[in-house]
Amino acid sequence: MIVQACINGSRNPDFHPLIPSTVEDMVRDAVAVIEAGAAELHVHPRDRAGRETLAAVDETVAAIRQSCPGTFIGVSTGAWIEGNEERTREAIARWHVLPDYASVNLSETDAPGVMDLLHRKGIGVEAGLATVADAERFVKTEGHDRVLRILVELDHESDDEEAMRSCDGILSVLRKADVKRPILLHGYDQTVWPFVRRARVEHFSTRVGLEDGKHLPNGEIARDNAELVSAAVAIFWHM
Template structure:
């Protein structure tokens, strides 16, 4: 059961004054988040124009790993990043600095092939599930147990509906059964609800500017490290 720091995601540059968009800024934030109690990192590398880029994985990971040696670092493989199936595959195949794991959204058409590709180069997989249909697609795969963990990520903003969706996904996983660990998180209005629910269920969770910019009391977070410290405090409560 861990708290993972998600530093930037696909957020635009004006989302928060402290959003890290360069390798150096991501590395500095990563180190601060580890000091605040995060066990792992999830980042979306950006190119020189600050756009998400799978081509920027090598250079970004090199800088982040130098700042946080020994810390597991993951990246996204979201189809929107390159917006081209063949280019996405080519970028992943050509990584020379490998992430420890990469998230794959089961809602995306090429997800099974991306998962196969990641396994072939020795990168762990976070299987991203946002809907019950995503969960059903995962468990239908013959190699669904060959993932590092299951990432339940709920975008629904109304709390009761979001909880119901998460329960539906968990039910599908339980029936399979899928025995991999679960990391549960929400976005924006539900981010802290799901941090608390993850603590209650003994799941891992994540927090950072990819998921929200406000603290549990509604105030604007100073930075990623403040968000991580808030989640760690929830996880440490008895």
């Protein structure tokens, strides 16, 4: 069980003024969230104009690793980042400063190919499942038993009850297939904290940060990523 910090995602400063969009910002927040109790990091590297790009992985991972030695660092491989399957694979193939893991969304067409490429480069795979269909595809995908962990991410549901039902369905598919990999469970916006609490009760890992939401459990807007992580750590270890 860990608390992972997801510090930026695809969010922009319109969502929160302290979204880290430069390498320097990401390093700043990486140091702060680790000090606040996060066990590892999930980041979306960006270019100097603030645009997400897989080409910035080497620079970003190297900078964070220098400031947070020994910390697990993960990145996204979301299809929207490069907007083309071939460019996505080419960008990953060019990585030299390797992240410890990378997230792959099973809803995306090329997910099996990206997973295979990451495995061949020695990068851990965090398999993202947002729907029951994703889970069913995952358990049929070659190499699914070698992933680092499964990311159950409920980010499209309209309310807590719907999100909980989706989670139940995904977990049911995994249990029926006798999947033994660790699970990290997280919500989005209004479902962030219900799923932090569910993760704690069911002994899963979880994540929080400005990628997933900006509100604290009491409804106030968090000052920054570190305050969100502190709140999650308090739930996880003092609930």
